[in-house]
Amino acid sequence: MLNISNLHAEVDGKAILKGITLAINPGEIHAIMGPNGAGKSTTAYVLGGRPGYAVTEGSVTFDGADLLEMEPHERAAAGLFLGFQYPVEIPGVSNLQFLREALNAQRKGRGQEPLSGGEFIKLARAQANELGLDPEMLKRPVNVGFSGGEKKRNEMVQMGIIGPKLAILDETDSGLDIDALKTVGDGINTIMRRPDRAVLLITHYQRLLDYVKPDFVHVLANGRIVRSGGPELALELEREGYGAIAA
Ligand code: ADP
Ligand code: MG
Ligand code: MG
Numbered sequence: 001m002l003n004i005s006n007l008h009a010e011v012d013g014k015a016i017l018k019g020i021t022l023a024i025n026p027g028e029i030h031a032i033m034g035p036n037g038a039g040k041s042t043t044a045y046v047l048g049g050r051p052g053y054a055v056t057e058g059s060v061t062f063d064g065a066d067l068l069e070m071e072p073h074e075r076a077a078a079g080l081f082l083g084f085q086y087p088v089e090i091p092g093v094s095n096l097q098f099l100r101e102a103l104n105a106q107r108k109g110r111g112q113e114p115l116s117g118g119e120f121i122k123l124a125r126a127q128a129n130e131l132g133l134d135p136e137m138l139k140r141p142v143n144v145g146f147s148g149g150e151k152k153r154n155e156m157v158q159m160g161i162i163g164p165k166l167a168i169l170d171e172t173d174s175g176l177d178i179d180a181l182k183t184v185g186d187g188i189n190t191i192m193r194r195p196d197r198a199v200l201l202i203t204h205y206q207r208l209l210d211y212v213k214p215d216f217v218h219v220l221a222n223g224r225i226v227r228s229g230g231p232e233l234a235l236e237l238e239r240e241g242y243g244a245i246a247a
Helices: 040-048 072-077 095-109 117-130 135-139 148-162 178-192 232-246
Strands: 002-011 014-024 029-033 053-062 080-083 090-094 166-170 198-203 216-221 224-229
Touching: 002 040, 014 040, 014 053, 014 224, 029 040, 029 232, 040 053, 040 072, 040 080, 040 166, 040 198, 072 080, 072 095, 080 148, 090 095, 095 117, 095 135, 095 148, 117 135, 117 148, 135 148, 148 178, 166 178, 178 198, 216 232, 224 232
Parallel strands: 029 198, 029 216, 080 166, 166 198
Antiparallel strands: 002 014, 002 053, 216 224
16 A cells, blocks of 8 residues: 655755655554654655655655655545644634545545535534544634644544545654543544554554554664564563664
């Protein structure tokens, strides 16, 4: 599904990613862990197509298409979902409007007709209920005045409604209390643990991986993957710290 090959990228002329190679198949959950400053967020930004992040070498394909040639909205329409540590607030745009546009863009990408207003509202309410978000929050401006936990639940509702092929979640667990962490974990498992979907979970800490068991764990240090393994690698990192492994 996602094939990253020898990816190099720079920001403001500074080399940050120094040759990342990683393949993610449908049905797989991969975790990227690593110390602060390793290039984890940069990896997510480059895959999402954020301006200012220049790829200098290497390639990325998504379902066989050249991801790096696609505009950010085309990447989303192709089935890529990005979740970030600090979800953006969008005053003046209701959650429902935002979600409906996002879903219909994705449906268009799949050659499907847009959902009617009624069908969409049913879907949105069902997802909100399933993920423990008060459905009233769907009417409010996107994330404005939401607590940290509510933003995360909202992000899971977005993910549930859109139904992406690949979700890349960057430090989506940071700052969450145990209840919110469990919601996020349950959300990822319910929505994304399917043979046709895949997840790239980016996290500094092991604790989210207690809820979402990754198939593969990769350690990123200084812009490169320095180790890969199974879920036991996350526990080893938790015990021994990054120093021993990423040095
Ligand atoms: P991580 O998410 O693993 O903590 P980042 O990808 O955020 O790491 O950052 C990797 C490196 O890139 C860090 O050394 C950081 O200082 C640098 N960096 C990130 N963004 C910029 C920027 N806009 N300008 C210059 N350096 C940056
Ligand atoms: Mg960081
Ligand atoms: Mg980061």
